[in-house]
Amino acid sequence: MVSTSNITKHFGPARAVNDVTIDVPKGALAAIIGKSGSGKSTLLSLLGGLEKPSSGTIVIAEKATTSLTEHALTAFRRNHIGFVFQSFNLIANVSALDNVMLPMEFAHIGLRARRARAIGLLDQVGISGAKQHRLPAKLSGGEQQRVAIARALANKPSLILADEPTGNLDSENGEKIFSILRELGHEHGVTVILVTHDDALAKRCDMIMRLRDGEIV
């Protein structure tokens, strides 16, 4: 599902990711672990097409994303990849429901259809009723992360990339989020790659990739 071949990313003389080759099968829940500054988030950005590698190729769902134009990459990201960030990154001045509807709006799905799907997704992650109409600031951290997961699932992606999804949550909420992510792979065949520095959490994933100074060890 996700394979990279010798990808390298450097910012000036510093190499954030160095010659990384990985292969993650469809439906797997994979963890990238490493210390702070080891290049985990950069690798995730490269996989998600938020950043272009300095060299090497990335293939997702049999598509070489490294050779796509900026416009095509945006469209690919919209249709195939969902993102979950440590700091949730919800749009502050629109409701939880509108946040989930956003990726579908960008994919030109009609208002009624996207509204119905967004309500369904929010119900699925446990945000229902009036909470769906609240602004992100009026929700707890765990709830915001669940809204972020619902948003990531909006366009039925084949890959979810989660950057420290439980990093800002207490253990109870972290556990809930992890469960949702694990279910996605097992029940819906969605590949999930998550970045964490929590070894215990990583051990519960299907596969672990450890990064040190930008290299897989």
Added chain:
Amino acid sequence: MGAISRGVKNTFRNGLRTTGFAVIIAISMALAFSMLLANQAVKERGSQLKKQMGTSVQVRPAVAADFSSQAPPFSPKEIAELSRVSHLKEIVKYTATSAQNPKEVKAQSAGEGASAIYGGDKQLKTSLLSSLEWPTRDKSKPARILPVTIEGTSGNRTVDGKSIALLKGELLDQSKKYEALVGKKLAEKNKLSVGSTFTIGNKKITVRGIIKDEAASRGNIVILPFATVIALQHKKDEVSELTVSADTVENVESMQTAMRALLGEKRADVVSLQPEAAQVVASLKSIENISFITLVIALTAAALTIFLTMLLVIRERKREIGILKAIGASNTKIITQFLAEALMLTLIGALIGMGIAMLASNTILQSLLSSELRNGQGTTSSATIIQQSSTQQPTIETLTAGIGALIDWHLIFYGVSSVIVIAFIATVVPAFVIAKIRPAQIMRSN
């Protein structure tokens, strides 16, 4: 929620900031709209007055600044040079003298006899009896009988540039040397009708037409072909006055400038036939220029305000742009959202500005008018003063009365359109620059 509604909603995200920016934009817009309305009002009145002034100007031998002397009449050579001035359509030559019936001269005592109105030339004899008497201060003495004005013109215009208003008969024909137009009162006094004859300087003249008396003095007049009056006076082909017409109203000013440059100030006075109107037109032109420059400055200020506001907003929301890009928003969607926000902000400012402009534009225009006309009055030429004193001209007050910055929906449309264009450019440029950056880079930089 689409990109547009999201943008509109974002406008009110920070009420205090929106109010602040809207007020700044509104002030610039108010100034711009006021100037636009004032500019159009003076432009309109200027073109009305120009039409009223017509295409003709008068060229006369210059009068010295101290009124002590006047330059000699124009020679045929000078007139030939003048005729080559660009945009000149027609030159009408004038000469004038006076004539009096010997019986009338005799009837008056030497000191009370009438003198010629024009030029001081030797008076001609005529069989006509004058239709104009001038009462004396001493009631015991008889009223002075004024001589008949004999005007020679090479065109069918009076000396003040107006078309001759014919009551009966036909207008002058330059080839019919001894056929004349006679003022209505003069014709009545002498029981003349079309075809009747009279004499001037022993020449038999036939009445070709009777003309309307526009003023009391104009009733006591005989108009003859130019060459005839010159011949009657046994003079050379000298011209005491010219009426020169331009091809269009717009070219009158440039033609006047060219003639002044050709003849020089000491040689000739080139004056408008309506000096007050000319002065008002000049003042209006000055206001038009001032208002246009202020309009450009105000619009530039508005454009800069919108640009800087949007630059600030966009820079502040870089992270949001990064998130939107990460979840699949195209550059177009992002630009549309910020454009809607900028347009909303601009429209709020423009509407408030328009409201202020509607209330304030008349006051601004009137204060511009009064200060400009006050400045303009000090520069009136000596020739203008003579004409002002000798003819009945409309006053500055009557010429500028009723100038108001009227609310013209076309203008509002143009104003709003220009504002939209400004907002468009001011938003698209920074939004496009930010949207082109990779999402990770945007999010990292935050």
